[in-house]
Amino acid sequence: MKYIIYTVISTLIFIFQTTLCQYIEIAGVIPNIMLLFIVSFAFFNGESEGLFIGVLMGLMHDSFFGHLIGVNIFLYGAVGYCVGCISLYSNKDNIAVPVILSFIATVLYDIGFYILNIVLKGYTSPNAYILINLLPELVYNTIAAFAVYAAVYTIGNRAVGHKF
Amino acid sequence: MKRRHKIVFIILTAASLGLAGFSYNRKSPTIIENAYGYAVTPIQSLNVRASEKLKSFINYFRGIASLNGENTRLKEELLETRAELNRLKLTESENLQLEAIVGIQQKYSNYPTTGARVIAKDPGNWFDSFIIDKGTNYGLKKNMVVMNEDGLVGKISECGYNYSKVISIIDDTDAVSAESLRTGDIGYVSADFTGEAKCRMQYSDTNADILEGDEIVTSHLSEVFPPGISIGHVISLDTDDKNDMQYAMVEPSVDFSKLKYVIVLSASFENELTENPDASEEQ
Numbered sequence: 073m074k075y076i077i078y079t080v081i082s083t084l085i086f087i088f089q090t091t092l093c094q095y096i097e098i099a100g101v102i103p104n105i106m107l108l109f110i111v112s113f114a115f116f117n118g119e120s121e122g123l124f125i126g127v128l129m130g131l132m133h134d135s136f137f138g139h140l141i142g143v144n145i146f147l148y149g150a151v152g153y154c155v156g157c158i159s160l161y162s163n164k165d166n167i168a169v170p171v172i173l174s175f176i177a178t179v180l181y182d183i184g185f186y187i188l189n190i191v192l193k194g195y196t197s198p199n200a201y202i203l204i205n206l207l208p209e210l211v212y213n214t215i216a217a218f219a220v221y222a223a224v225y226t227i228g229n230r231a232v233g234h235k236f
Numbered sequence: 237m238k239r240r241h242k243i244v245f246i247i248l249t250a251a252s253l254g255l256a257g258f259s260y261n262r263k264s265p266t267i268i269e270n271a272y273g274y275a276v277t278p279i280q281s282l283n284v285r286a287s288e289k290l291k292s293f294i295n296y297f298r299g300i301a302s303l304n305g306e307n308t309r310l311k312e313e314l315l316e317t318r319a320e321l322n323r324l325k326l327t328e329s330e331n332l333q334l335e336a337i338v339g340i341q342q343k344y345s346n347y348p349t350t351g352a353r354v355i356a357k358d359p360g361n362w363f364d365s366f367i368i369d370k371g372t373n374y375g376l377k378k379n380m381v382v383m384n385e386d387g388l389v390g391k392i393s394e395c396g397y398n399y400s401k402v403i404s405i406i407d408d409t410d411a412v413s414a415e416s417l418r419t420g421d422i423g424y425v426s427a428d429f430t431g432e433a434k435c436r437m438q439y440s441d442t443n444a445d446i447l448e449g450d451e452i453v454t455s456h457l458s459e460v461f462p463p464g465i466s467i468g469h470v471i472s473l474d475t476d477d478k479n480d481m482q483y484a485m486v487e488p489s490v491d492f493s494k495l496k497y498v499i500v501l502s503a504s505f506e507n508e509l510t511e512n513p514d515a516s517e518e519q
Contacts, residue, residue: 087276090356090367091283095291100493101361123244127251134259135269136401137358137365142256149248157241185362190429209361 078125085109086132101208103216104178106133110152111177111217112224115170119156126152143188150184151177167221174217175210182206264378270396277399280355281369288496347462347501350374354495355399363407364492370500371396379460381501387466387489388412388454389498400500404492405467406434413458414467417451419444425452425467425486435468435486442482446470452486462501 089105096102106129114122130145138144155173162169186202265273299306352368370376372395382389382402390404405412411424414437423439423446437452450470456463468488475482 083276086359087279087283087356089359091280092287093359094357095287097493102359104360106359119244123248127248132272133359134255135265136273136356136367137360137363139403139407140256141259142252142254145255146248146252149252150245153241153244153248182362185360189362205361 075124078121079128082125082128082132086129090136098212099208101205101212103212104181104209105216105220107148107151107177107181108174108213108217108220109224110148111155111174112170112221114152114155115159115162115173115221116164116224116228117156118159119153122152122156123149124152126150139189143185147181147184147188151181167218170221171214171217174220175214178210178213179206182209265394265396265401273396273399277355277367277369277396280367281353284353284355348503350376350500350502352400352498352500354498364404365393365407366402366404366495368400368402368498368500369398371398371400373398375502376400376500380503381461381465382498383465383501384490384495384498386491387468388461389490389492389495391460392500402498406488406492411438412461412467413455414452415455416444416446416470417453419446419450421446422455422457423484428485434488434492437470437484437486438481439483444482446473446484448472450484452484 085106089102093102093105110122110126110129113125126148127145130143130148131141133144133148134141155177158173159169182202182205186205350370352370352374354366355369356367358365368382376392376395378392378395380392382391388405390402390408392400393403394401405425406427408427411426413422414425415422421439421441421444423437423444425435425437428434428436437446439446448470452467452470454461454463454465454467466489468486468490470484471487472485473482474485
């Protein structure tokens with residue numbers, strides 16, 4: 073039952089990310105709400121749930137938009153799992169921790185995506201492309217992380233005490 | 237790192253690699269993806285439609301003040317366009333007559349087309365792949381050509397029942413066979429990730445006469461694309477240090493971030509060209 077609810081929530085966020093999210097773009101970038109949600113969710117619910125949500129969202133992302141299935145499964149899954157592990161040592165009410173984690177996750181995700189999707193295709197020469205893409209997204213993601221964290225925190229508290 | 241963490245990561249990596257191998261070069265989405273797409277794409281479609289309605293509602297009130305000026309401008313434009321249309325009609329009829337005299341078949345016949353709406357875009361900022369709201373239920377197939385009024389957008393990479401996945405030319409590392417409209421020099425265009433422009437055109441002929449500002453169109457050598465669709469304009473020329481190949485950076489004619497509607501040429505050119513002996517010899 074729990075996992076069905078997770079699947080529905082992930083689907084809704086996926087739909088939001090691919091449709092309405094395109095309307096809140098600033099300077100050509102959109103925030104990666106899926107990634108931010110995985111971070112906030114794993115932060116509250118621990119590593120196994122983080123891994124589940126990460127793999128699920130990676131599967132959605134890859135099967136609809138990926139060139140190969142597997143890249144985002146790995147990246148999102150790894151982010152969810154790692155954040156879940158780190159959250160064991162952190163106070164859940166401190167908003168700074170998930171925002172900083174979102175920041176780090178965005179950097180790692182983008183570098184991983186760049187390596188797996190672009191460098192492995194033969195574009196090995198170092199260039200500014202990664203910075204052009206990464207920096208605006210990083211700023212936007214960090215700001216959006218506050219909102220996502222607040223939403224997950226509020227909904228999580230209302231629904232089942234501390235968990236979803 | 238704890239033992240448990242290691243196991244989790246090994247399983248995750250193995251699963252991703254396995255799926256990547258499985259999905260490499262696949263022909264169509266699996267039944268699970270198709271079912272999921274069948275459920276999700278109507279909601280995406282609804283979402284996009286609703287937000288468009290809202291936007292046009294807001295724009296309606298915003299635009300009232302400027303309507304008068306725009307009206308006169310459009311009327312003038314209409315007059316010019318009509319004159320242009322008459323001229324083109326004359327040219328066309330002349331062309332038809334000449335064709336009849338010379339006895340060649342019409343090369344660029346009207347392709348059957350299907351209009352489609354973009355209902356979802358890539359969640360990330362790296363690629364510009366998107367989903368359109370028609371699939372095998374409208375007879376679309378893999379590798380059909382997608383374009384809009386400005387030029388070439390890409391091709392269909394996967395077809396579900398009521399959705400299709402479009403891979404744009406700026407993401408696709410599969411090259412598009414292209415030529416310069418001005419001189420007819422042949423090369424191929426592929427995605428470029430160095431950040432200058434979205435595409436690069438590579439050509440082997442060192443004497444090729446390609447200059448900045450040249451329009452690049454699809455060539456008659458392409459297996460997937462019909463000839464003569466605009467790809468973009470050359471914005472700079474350069475030489476690859478590693479293999480001394482010359483290349484041109486091409487800015488696509490299509491604005492990929494603002495795509496709303498696309499046209500799918502619902503005929504497969506693959507078969508047509510492989511049956512044609514001339515074309516296959518040239519390749």
